[in-house]
Amino acid sequence: MTDQLDIARPEKARILAVAGARPNFMKVAPLLREFARRELPFDLVHTGQHYDNAMSDGFFRDLGIPEPDVNLGVGSGSHAAQTAEVLARLEPILVERRPNALVCVGDVNSTLAAALAAVKLHIPVAHVEAGLRSGDRSMPEEINRLMTDAISHWLFTTEPAGNENLAREGVPPQRVHFVGNVMIDTLRANLERARGSDVLERLELTAGEYAVLTLHRPSNVDDPARLRQTFEVLEAIHREVPVVFPVHPRTATSIERLLGGRHPAIQTVPPQGYLDFLRLMADARFVLTDSGGVQEESTALGVVCLTLRENTERPVTVTTGSNTIVGSDPETIRLEVRKILDGEGKRGRVPELWDGNAAARIADVLCRDLGHVSE
Ligand code: UD1
Ligand code: UDP
Numbered sequence: 001m002t003d004q005l006d007i008a009r010p011e012k013a014r015i016l017a018v019a020g021a022r023p024n025f026m027k028v029a030p031l032l033r034e035f036a037r038r039e040l041p042f043d044l045v046h047t048g049q050h051y052d053n054a055m056s057d058g059f060f061r062d063l064g065i066p067e068p069d070v071n072l073g074v075g076s077g078s079h080a081a082q083t084a085e086v087l088a089r090l091e092p093i094l095v096e097r098r099p100n101a102l103v104c105v106g107d108v109n110s111t112l113a114a115a116l117a118a119v120k121l122h123i124p125v126a127h128v129e130a131g132l133r134s135g136d137r138s139m140p141e142e143i144n145r146l147m148t149d150a151i152s153h154w155l156f157t158t159e160p161a162g163n164e165n166l167a168r169e170g171v172p173p174q175r176v177h178f179v180g181n182v183m184i185d186t187l188r189a190n191l192e193r194a195r196g197s198d199v200l201e202r203l204e205l206t207a208g209e210y211a212v213l214t215l216h217r218p219s220n221v222d223d224p225a226r227l228r229q230t231f232e233v234l235e236a237i238h239r240e241v242p243v244v245f246p247v248h249p250r251t252a253t254s255i256e257r258l259l260g261g262r263h264p265a266i267q268t269v270p271p272q273g274y275l276d277f278l279r280l281m282a283d284a285r286f287v288l289t290d291s292g293g294v295q296e297e298s299t300a301l302g303v304v305c306l307t308l309r310e311n312t313e314r315p316v317t318v319t320t321g322s323n324t325i326v327g328s329d330p331e332t333i334r335l336e337v338r339k340i341l342d343g344e345g346k347r348g349r350v351p352e353l354w355d356g357n358a359a360a361r362i363a364d365v366l367c368r369d370l371g372h373v374s375e
Contacts, residue, residue, distance in 0.1 A: 009371030016099035020047030020110025025059035027105035030359035086113030130155035131162025132313035180353030194278035216248035231264035304345035322348035
């Protein structure tokens with residue numbers, strides 16, 4: 001019996017990378033750049049989970065990501081339908097192209113489906129951002145994380161908790177590589193460009209005098225009572241410090257369907273491009289969010305972050321970074337905002353290996369194990 005796939009060391013290795021939703025694009029960008037630099041051939045498959053210009057194509061332009069070789073066009077659907085569509089549509093691409101490894105990132109439905117399609121064809125899977133656990137299995141991403149990690153050959157972790165979780169789950173240590181955070185590679189590579197964005201002027205905001213908000217987790221936005229209560233506390237904050245809110249399409253749908261189209265009385269704007277959003281975060285007095293990526297980016301920027309969730313799968317943003325978990329209790333949220341406005345916001349440090357070189361470390365491991373030497 002074996003729980004390990006044999007890793008072929010072909011004459012010419014080839015990678016297939018998969019991305020599907022907004023937070024995947026900033027994670028694949030530095031990986032593809034490293035593969036290209038090492039002349040490691042790759043194909044990029046876009047699953048089409050996200051498809052609006054503001055949720056997809058704009059990031060390819062902002063980040064210089066090459067045009068996908070294939071777009072599976074799966075679109076929206078229930079969890080089962082979306083996951084099944086990626087599985088069914090990716091399989092023939094894998095059969096035809098026979099990559100020596102599949103690289104997937106993050107924890108969205110496309111991540112799990114891609115890993116599953118590949119491993120069943122005996123194509124080894126590299127999971128970038130492995131080992132994160134919120135401990136909350138009602139969160140769809142937690143199921144995606146557990147299952148993707150269980151079938152991956154290479155598990156690339158962003159923080160020590162990832163290694164600890166995988167060790168506890170019995171993953172052999174030789175498969176786990178603590179490499180740092182590819183999302184922060186992208187942040188560091190683009191911060192100077194982002195500082196040139198004119199988004200503050202367009203939105204009539206003053207640096208250091210506004211808060212930026214993102215909200216899209218089903219636990220926050222799919223229940224009308226919860227959404228209404230959260231918006232009430234945000235409206236109260238907005239009366240003290242302007243709150244700018246790029247509205248995720250899931251949340252826009254909830255506002256229409258659950259609140260009869262009544263937008264909160266804060267500054268709502270469409271989802272922002274990467275560079276504009278990075279400038280918004282970098283110059284904010286503080287960030288309010290339920291996003292995984294935004295917790296990490298605010299920590300990397302040293303901007304105070306309040307996370308509107310009961311838990312986080314990214315504990316280093318709390319233990320080392322500038323993040324505080326505030327849950328959904330209005331009083332707690334108000335108190336934490338008060339502290340920030342009184343100058344007592346949490347100061348953090350940048351976590352270990354969030355240094356802009358995570359993708360290079362990942363490419364080193366893949367090239368070594370696949371026997372790829374650049375010419
Ligand atoms: C997905 C991920 C989540 C991630 C988030 C990042 C899963 C289970 N969830 O959540 O982990 O944090 O992306 O943003 O994979 N929609 C559009 N246009 C689009 C995409 C979506 O209008 O381009 C709308 C549709 O109404 C769709 C809804 O948003 O039904 C939800 O999209 P979906 O991809 O299923 O989940 P997200 O909430 O975006
Ligand atoms: N982001 C963006 N524009 C926005 C909101 C977020 O470019 O209007 C970026 C953000 O900087 C981060 C990523 O999107 O790089 C996070 O994605 P999201 O919050 O959708 O997903 P999560 O990280 O929660 O899975």
